[in-house]
Amino acid sequence: AQSVTQLDSHVSVSEGTPVLLRCNYSSSYSPSLFWYVQHPNKGLQLLLKYTSAATLVKGINGFEAEFKKSETSFHLTKPSAHMSDAAEYFCVVSDTGTASKLTFGTGTRLQVTL
Amino acid sequence: GAVVSQHPSRVICKSGTSVKIECRSLDFQATTMFWYRQFPKQSLMLMATSNEGSKATYEQGVEKDKFLINHASLTLSTLTVTSAHPEDSSFYICSARDPQGVQPQHFGDGTRLSIL
Numbered sequence: 001a002q003s004v005t006q007l008d009s010h011v012s013v014s015e016g017t018p019v020l021l022r023c024n025y026s027s028s029y030s031p032s033l034f035w036y037v038q039h040p041n042k043g044l045q046l047l048l049k050y051t052s053a054a055t056l057v058k059g060i061n062g063f064e065a066e067f068k069k070s071e072t073s074f075h076l077t078k079p080s081a082h083m084s085d086a087a088e089y090f091c092v093v094s095d096t097g098t099a100s101k102l103t104f105g106t107g108t109r110l111q112v113t114l
Numbered sequence: 115g116a117v118v119s120q121h122p123s124r125v126i127c128k129s130g131t132s133v134k135i136e137c138r139s140l141d142f143q144a145t146t147m148f149w150y151r152q153f154p155k156q157s158l159m160l161m162a163t164s165n166e167g168s169k170a171t172y173e174q175g176v177e178k179d180k181f182l183i184n185h186a187s188l189t190l191s192t193l194t195v196t197s198a199h200p201e202d203s204s205f206y207i208c209s210a211r212d213p214q215g216v217q218p219q220h221f222g223d224g225t226r227l228s229i230l
Contacts, residue, residue: 034218043120043207043221044158090157094218102148102218104157 002027002093006105014113019063019078021108023091026072033074034092034102035065044090050074061085086112117141118210120222128230129200135193135225137208143188144210148219149181152205164191198229 007022025031032051036044048059055067065076074091091105117140125133137147145166150158162172162183170183180202182194191210195202205226209219 032218036221041123041205041224041226043118043209043223045221046217049217101160101163104159106157107155109155 002029002031002095002103004091004093004103004105006089006091006108008108009106010109010111012111012113013081015083016080019076019081019085019110021076021089021091021110023065023074023076023105024072025074025091025093027093027095029095032094033065033067034094035059035063035074035076036090036092038088038090038107040087047076047089081110081112083112083114086110118144118208118220118222120208120225122225123223124226124228126228126230127198130197131229133195133198133227135195135206135208135227137191137193137210137222139189139210139220142210142213144191144213145188146211147185147191148209148211149183149191149193150207150209152207152224154205158207161193166191195227198227200229203227203229 003026005024034049035047038044047063048057050057050067058064063078089108092102094102119138121136147164149161151161152158160173161176162170164170164183164185166185172178185191205224207224209221
């Protein structure tokens with residue numbers, strides 16, 4: 001069985017300050033991990049993915065995440081937040097043995113203030 | 115890149131109406147598509163996996179007679195909410211498995227269904 005826990009339902013940062021969105025996972029297999037972003041009334045856009053290659057993964061729009069097996073974590077970071085980053089972020093896990101079935105975290109709403 | 119188109123984007127209808135939502139893969143063949151439901155400020159919950167040419171696989175607790183899924187071609191899957199009631203109001207999102215494996219699934223923009 002696989003699961004994902006997003007530790008914060010809501011994060012608020014000031015524009016220009018760092019962003020940290022936390023995610024812990026549980027998986028029976030070697031997991032693939034993803035971060036997706038969802039803007040209001042829209043589908044999901046892939047930010048980045050980890051699939052057992054480099055543990056530090058760089059994605060679009062300046063986001064990156066580090067896979068830490070010892071901590072079962074895959075936190076999402078960005079050095080400097082922009083107003084356009086305000087959205088819902090989902091951490092997602094996929095067991096390689098379940099044919100790309102995805103399990104979603106509960107989401108973190110990122111608010112960016114001036 | 116791969117694009118999934120979902121239509122309509124928004125539906126408002128009376129209780130008892132059946133509503134069909136279409137999900138199309140525009141530039142690739144999708145043998146497997148997925149249907150999700152998302153309640154306000156909640157995560158996506160997988161409803162069913164749609165396989166071209168065969169019956170859909172429903173997740174536990176999802177009524178197959180209520181949510182009819184048809185995947186008759188490699189580029190189209192449809193979800194029909196039969197005899198919809200206010201509790202069926204939700205945001206429905208489809209996705210298609212990426213044949214190139216760049217990412218696991220490509221998502222449509224969703225359908226906001228409101229039952230009065």
